[in-house]
Amino acid sequence: MSQSNSLASCKVTVLGGGSFGTAIANIAAINNHQVKLWMRSEKQAQDIIDNRENSRYLPGYQLHEQLQPSLDLKDAVSDADYVYVAVPSKAFRSVVEEMVPFLPKKARLISLTKGIEPHSFKLMSQLLQELAVGHEVGVISGPNLAKEIADDQITATVIASYSQELRRDVQEMLSFHSFRVYGNPDIYGVEMAGALKNIYAIVTGMAVALGMAENTRAAIITRSLAEMSRFAVRLGANPMTFLGLAGVGDLIVTCSSKLSRNYRVGYYIGEGQTLKQAIKHIGETAEGINTLRMVYEKSKELDIYMPLVNGLYKIIYQDCPVEQVAKMLMSGDLAQDVEFMSAGV
Ligand SMILES: NC(=O)c1ccc[n+]([C@@H]2O[C@H](COP(=O)([O-])OP(=O)(O)OC[C@H]3O[C@@H](n4cnc5c(N)ncnc54)[C@H](O)[C@@H]3O)[C@@H](O)[C@H]2O)c1
């Protein structure tokens, strides 16, 4: 069912035929836009043509007829009004570099990816700005489990951009009866929140596997919010963003649901699997593993107090026993544990 709005039908391209790219492409198609979903897999593209389904990533969900798969990047983007990028962060730069020569000047670019580029510590919208100079850029982030979106469960998200016009147009493009899009000009905060929450979902998944109680879950989620806000505000984010959908909203869903791949990575490690086994078991993107390493290093460089990131890093990358880390977290310097620091965190 489409929602009546004033945005004319647009040519929309989504890069990346995984679960989130497919879910967002389908919403745009339902809302009467002409959608191309660029993917690498011929088999998946044929699956969509033959069965109207992406059975590898969203099995059982019918895709709208106005969503067409494409295997040819040039064909997919050369007439696009909007390009949404939904490939994992490790592939983001190379895919965008490959796309840019074919991109029409009018195209607006929106990242759906929740990660940070290693070494440069750039967020995906910063990569878009660097590689596609002159194009308007935005980011979508929020509590958005792709399978629940596909399942038509009521969902809210955030479009962040410096451009008010882009925010409004994307709100219109994607809003419908079960999907509501809010606008936020704090692109850095929205995007950083989406990347950081994956780390804490791993922590929570691990704690659940180890039998944590509800007091513990509340403590972990709340202290995660304090920690991620402290980090992001130091790097330039607006603290208020962390009280919204892209902040606490996404943190809650990702720390609560087994549909979250990051939560499941933590859960499997808590059950005794190695990191390698857990990643293989998931078989899809879990951004938090790499984000953890980058945020750990950045927090050391900037001397930002992040006990949960420290603890998870010790478990995952330094083979420290979980019990030892838990003990360390409970006996750390109390003087550091001020509940509210400056800037509301
Ligand atoms: N799945 C969700 O619920 C969800 C929700 C919000 C945001 N995200 C974010 O969206 C991004 C993508 O996640 P996803 O869930 O769609 O991942 P996914 O693992 O389901 O799929 C990733 C897709 O990207 C493709 N891909 C990988 N490397 C590529 C490359 N070099 N070139 C072209 N295509 C490539 C894969 O073939 C696959 O189709 C991640 O950053 C994730 O954090 C996911």
Ligand SMILES: O=P(O)(O)OC[C@H](O)CO
């Ligand atoms: O499956 P995850 O852990 O990548 O989380 C999916 C979304 O980011 C939830 O908003």
